Each structure stands twice: as structure tokens, then as C-alpha cells.
Amino acid sequence: MTKKEVAEEELERVVLVAVKTPDVTAQQVNDYLDELAFLAETAGARAVARFTQNLQTPDSRTYVGTGRLEDIRSYLEENEIEIIIVDDELTPSQQKNLEQALHCEVLDRTSLILDIFASRARTAHAKTQVELAQYQYLLPRLTRMWTHLDRQKGGIGMRGTGEKQIETDKRIVLDKISALKEELKHIDRQMNTQRQNRGKMVRVALVGYTNVGKSTLMNAISKTNVFAENKLFATLDTTVRKVVIGNLPFLMADTVGFIRKLPHNLVESFKSTLDEVREADLLLHVVDISHPAFESQIEVVNRTIHELDNSEKPTIIIFNKVDAFSYQPQDEDDLTPKKRENYSLDDLKATWMAKGTQCVFVSAREKTNFEELRRVVYTEVKKIHVQRFPYNDFLYDDELENITKVVE
Secondary structure (H helix, E strand, C coil), X not given: CCHHHHHHHHCEEEEEEEEECCCCCHHHHHHXXXXXXXXXXXXXEEEEEXXXXXXXXXXXXXXXXXXHHHHHHHXXXXXXXXXXXXXXXXXXXXXXXXXXXXXXXXXXXXXXXXHHHHHHCCXXXXXXXXXXXXXXXXXXXXXXXXXHHCCCCCCCCCCCHHHHHHHHHHHHHHHHHHHHHHHHHHHHHHHHHHHHXXXXXXXXXXXXXXXXXXXXXXXXXXXXXXXXXXXXXCCCCCEEEEEEECCEEEEEEECCCECCCCCHHHHHHCCCCCHHHHCCCEEEEEEECCCCCHHHHHHHHHHHHHHHCCCCCCEEEEEECHHHCCCCCCCCCCCXXXXXXXXXXXXXXXXXXXXXXXXXXXXXXXXXXXXXXHHHHHHHHHHHHHHHCCCCXXXXXXXXXXXXXXXX
16 A cells, blocks of 8 residues: 555545535535545545435435435444534534434534634634634534433432533633633734734735635745645634835735635634735735636635625736646647646636736746736736825836845
């Protein structure tokens, strides 16, 4: 066995479960489960099977119907698998009923993402945000956790031990949530002071779906070493660097990636982190053009940004990972349509993506087409800078050099 196969064997095996409702296609469900499998891999598990069911809405008791539930139970027993992951957020009762019916641990999409965030948090700010989201997720599920204590002993005065423990734990959790919110307010005030101390420099924020290459792009442009990895949510903490293109300085921020069905508690907890997006003068929307569902990822990011800040900001779309396309000229006699994977850089520039919007096609890893990227970013930052400092004797470098450096 290869090292990769040995590593996969050591991972916890899990089964993925999803419901296909009329408003999504079969291909979309498959894409969603691919993403869920990647989330599971990021968390340290390996998806070995998938179960889907067509329903108008997920079953209110067990998420899936009784027939599909029996299929899942049989597969779990035959293959000795003890965990399933559901591609939606379950209600406490759904989670309880599934665990009783399947005799296994049941995770939903929200708890999986929370687990990944907890393992990725590095700074006090990120750790506090994740902890707050975890307690908010836990609160309505306390009843299920303490059912083993309900009416533990009979007799007068000995009933409802579980209920007493639940109420005690609810108070503890609520107190913890209140304390974490106060701690976040304190951290937010500190971060707001830091942002104010940066003065009126033009702010540029990298935004995009998770794992599209924002941190790699940040490293390439600013020549720094922001942590980057081919896993979801490699970056949780916003990183800000001072960058100079030509002779024009500006601030660039690398933000947490967005994802479909991002838990509401996490969105609320990370709003302060995403202040960099709200306060940015220019957005660089990074897109993984090699991903088969990149159009839907663009929609998710645009929707999330609109929820955070509905003001219109100048945006440059950066289609990243063009190195995934292996262009090979077709034979003159070959009349079959050219496959998307074989597009050249010129072919990509001629597609609908390059029309009606300002965009640039690059490879952050290979630094392909970076001269054009720097020129486009420089032009947009310069427009903002001129408006902000109309009487400044700043000498712009219109003959933009092909260099990017960090000013310490």
C-alpha cells in the first residue's frame, strides 16, 4: 500500500446522508456531497458511502424516510461504521431520533464545520468566536444530552433529576455565552482601534469561497508567508499586510472563506472578523475557475457579502487556478467541441466570464498572468487614492513596474 492509502485507512470512516428537494438538481446534490466529503476529510474522516433520498422536505422526525433509514442502518452494521454526517442542520429531535434508530453518532453539517473551526482557530479572537458559536449550538441540545438522568430514581422528592441537571447546565451555558459576548466586545474594540490607527490608506480585501486560493494569492502579491493549505477553512483569522505596487501603498486583508450553508451562529460570531470586508474600499473576489460549480460559489459569496454590507463596492473578480487547464491545440480535422479543460488563457478571456465585469485570470501558485493582475489592482487602488487625497503631491508610477514588495 502507498503512504496515501495507509493514511486513508487510518482515518475515521463515515457515511454521508442528504435529502434532494425539488428546488435542487441531482448534480447539485452530488456537488454538495462532494463538498461535505471534503469537509469530513478536513476534519480527519473518510467518507465511504453516500445515501440520498428524494423528498419534498426532510422528514421532521428522522430527516429521511423509514425505508432509507433501514438501508443506512443495514450498511452501518455490515461495515461496522459508527458515524454518519448529514448535509443539513438537524433539529435536536431529529438528531436524537436518528441516533436511536441507527445506534451511531450523528453529526450534521453545522457541528462538522464547528469542529473544523475549533481545530483551525489560532488567535484569542478566533477561539472566542468559535467557542461562542459552539455554546449557542449546544444550548438547545442539552435536553438530549441529559435524558439518561430523567426520573433516575423513584419516590417522592426524587423525580426529575434530569430536569434539574438540565436547568443547571442551561444557566451555566447561558452565563458562558454572556461572558464570551462581553469578551468579544472587548476584543472588537481593540481591533477597531487598530483599524483606526491605520489612517486613511486604501483598504483591499480578498474575499471568496473557502479553498479558492486567497491565502496563496496573498502570499504571492505581498511576498509574505500567510498559512495556506489545500483544505477547507485553512484561514480563520484576518491577516492584514501593507503592500506596495509600483510606488502606491495600500492595505490588503485575507479573510475567512465563505461556504454554502454557513451556520448562522458562525456568521454572527465572525461578523467582527468580517469588518475588514465591510470597511474595505476595494474587493478582490477570488474564484476557483477549475471547480465545476464555481458559478454557484460566486453566488454564495455575493449573497453573503450583501448580507454583511449591502453597499456597492468596486470589485475585481480574480479567476484563480488557470494552471488546472491543460491547453492542447486541436487537430484541424477534429470537429468535436473543445473541452473546458483544454481552454487556453486567451480562450478564457473570450468567454462570458470576461464580459460585463472587471476580471483577470491568474494562477496564484504558478504566478501566471501576475503582471496584468498587478496592473488592474494598481489602477483601481489609484482611482480611490486620487479621490481620497485630491491635493496630495503623490507621484504615481504610470509606467508600473512588474514588482510587488512589502513595506515594513
